Amino acid sequence: MDTLTSKHGLVSVSPSQPVHQHEVDSLSPDLRQELERLEKEFSVDAKKLKEISKQFEQELQDGLDKYGSNISMNVTWVLGWPDGHETGYFLTVDLGGTNLRVCWIHLTERSGDIKVTQEEYKLPKEVKTGGADQLFDFIAEQLKDFLEKHELRGTKDEPLQLGFTFSYPAHQDYIDHGKLVTWTKGFEIDGVEGEDAAGLLRAAIEKKDLPIHLVALINDTTGAMIASAYNDPDTIVGAIFGTGCNGAYMENVGSIHKLETGLPPETPMAINCEYGAFDNAHQALPRTKYDIKIDEESPKPGEQAFEKMSAGLYLGEIYRHVVLGLHEKGILFAGQDAAKLHEPYSLDTGFLSALENDMSIGMSDTRRSFREHLGFEASPEELIFSQRLAEAIAVRGARLCTCGIAAICRKKGIKSGHVAADGSVANKHPTFKKRWAAAMGEVLDWAEDRKEDPITITSAEDGSGVGAAVIAAMTLKRAKEGNMAGIKQR
Known part of the structure; x- marks a missing residue:
């Protein structure tokens, strides 16, 4: 001691443990x-x-x-849990609170050796308080840099498939579409609220003529849940305890009274709370x-x-x-x-x-x-x-x-079960x-x-990377099977 x-x-301060009551008693009145x-x-x-x-x-x-409620309970069009057999190569980009992260991910089935190549790019302060064009041009430029650095090739006929992690409240009519409701985490960028963030990124990608197809826009909380469930079937909820806080879980579409889908009522859909x-x-x-x-x-x-x-x-x-x-x-x-x-x-x-x-x-x-x-x-x-x-x-x-x-x-x-927590x-x-x-x-x-x-x-597994890749794989799989619910025809 x-x-x-x-x-x-005299005030005692332990070298091996935090403050105890006898030390607090030594404080001035x-x-x-x-x-x-x-x-x-x-x-x-x-x-x-x-x-x-x-x-x-x-x-x-x-x-x-109903729409416009305090907790927005955003539908995601992520239909059901992964079965653990989703495979393939996917590009992901995560717009976080501090950095932009770009990944190239190889999914190799549950319990396999998922391979992740990644780069992080610091978000300039002026981008966080600037305008929409400045933000999405910046993201597209970093995607271009990543593709060149890692010699990734795509074509118009066979573009690289992209999952876009956009960790802000967004109203999604489709899985590849999402209107920003409000900025959080200290962001204040003009021209994005009320607009389709996926569309803005898609336009920036097209402007640079990058061989990229944006498959899905996801929230990091939903991504954390899906990425964890890919390897852990006992996953029940996704949660973020970090810069911000959030939760995601599976709800039957029949219980989402504000939404008409035409899907069987017992169909599970991830809800980004x-x-x-x-x-x-x-x-x-x-x-x-x-x-x-x-x-x-x-x-x-x-x-x-x-x-x-x-x-x-x-x-x-x-x-x-x-x-x-x-x-x-x-x-x-x-x-x-x-x-x-x-x-x-x-x-x-x-x-x-x-x-x-x-x-x-x-x-x-x-x-x-x-x-x-x-x-x-x-x-x-x-x-x-x-x-x-x-x-x-x-x-x-x-x-x-x-x-x-x-x-x-x-x-x-x-x-019972596991809360897959990131942050x-x-x-x-x-x-x-x-x-x-x-x-x-x-x-x-x-x-x-x-x-x-x-x-x-x-x-949680890497929700913004692996989660985005798994959701992109799930989306492409059901589109191939003819289930186009929540997938915009382009």
Whole structure:
């Protein structure tokens, strides 16, 4: 145990484990009082989680019943699960929040050796806030670069088949068509909302005369579910716990009351929930003043209420607002230059995760991180307070993330299976899955003495790459069989 000296006396900081209560008791009265207040504000008990999940279930149903609902429940025209025998070569492009990723994928059947060749291209800042032509010309240019670099050849008669992962809310009349409803993840690009994103990319590809045929536009959440199911038949739901948050699952078309397909009612179709917009009316979620401020200062005030409280893009920003408020009150980092703390989104979820899970002697890693990110020299008690605050914010986020999945499981009567989860929060935060599972048990009333959890998170296969390829393969296969439902004739 390493002992540090602060102006308030001796403070113990463990070299091998995060902060414990006896260390919190060493905080000054002001900091201890603020910590107690904040931990109470960010606490979400089992009763509240159940209330949120019940409201969630209602909003999911509303989205199936009619267009324009809070949770849009977008149809995808991905009909059924993969059988694991989809094969072939496919080009995929994924428009993510930070990078553009292009892949060349060889599907070799379930449990086979799927081969993926990929390149990542940084999205220039000006592209994320520019116009539609600038964005889609950029994507087409990177596709051209990829084809040249990897010597991929196609012809007009035999073009390369492309799956386009577009991880934003889109209304799809066809699987190869999708009108953007609204930008999320901080994007604000003119001329795309209300337009067919697949058509815009298709036009950019044609302008460069690339031998590419766009087969399917997919959401990364749907892709994560399908890619995982390709190798794991126990997959029940796809989920994204990362920059944004979302869920996807299979619904019978007969239960999608807003849609007339002519298909047998028991036909399964993947639904891209887009449930980051849950509770935009602010009826269920326990918002704090920090959540409200983040919403007001966001590019889309009044939208994506659930995402802004649980997704990775916002956790660091919640923390920044709390710390900034305490600094302005003279309680935390008093007298230090807070210029960097005033910069929106200057702290990300990686910063929070490293802070919460710092096991270095005397929390030297966190001390260095504060110095590098904020220019602060943190005292021992400020390190302890900061770690406990990061934990409170992360725990709330993980617990809230159960509500959408629990609502889907209750709605469909799902009792067991795998939630295929992708995203930085799910796969990189060391305690997220454990906290999520504990809260899931509380919401679904699992036995406390259970030997194992009936519903578990698995790390999703590459939804934006492999998932897009599998969906493209499924689409081409059913088109060949004459099932053209949801496939636009071109």
